[in-house]
Amino acid sequence: MTIETTIPQSAFVRQVPGNIVSDMDGEKVMLNVQLGKYFNLGEIGGRVWELIGTATTVDVLVDRLTAEYAVDRETCEDHIRLFLAQLSEQQLITVSAEGGPDERA
Numbered sequence: 001m002t003i004e005t006t007i008p009q010s011a012f013v014r015q016v017p018g019n020i021v022s023d024m025d026g027e028k029v030m031l032n033v034q035l036g037k038y039f040n041l042g043e044i045g046g047r048v049w050e051l052i053g054t055a056t057t058v059d060v061l062v063d064r065l066t067a068e069y070a071v072d073r074e075t076c077e078d079h080i081r082l083f084l085a086q087l088s089e090q091q092l093i094t095v096s097a098e099g100g101p102d103e104r105a
Helices: 042-051 058-068 073-089
Strands: 012-015 020-024 027-032 037-041 093-096
Touching: 012 073, 027 042, 037 042, 042 058, 042 073, 058 073, 073 093
Parallel strands: none
Antiparallel strands: 012 093, 020 027, 027 037
């Protein structure tokens, strides 16, 4: 089953600057300063966060994660697109068609 999100596979995603991120027992936790909210990204979510430090496509993220973790491509893609949609909803990432940090798809 494929989870539908508004983030296309070819879209570039990137961290929104200005969040405070820390490692705690192998997991990443974040404070969104603008919204005043804390988030626990977990281990794999933390790895995704690291990978989107620069503009990266969803396809590249899935390629990297399937190489690093024991997960099939379809499952990884579904989970990543859902996770990125949640990050976007919380204004933690930018999404663009061209890889620029200020454009939104």
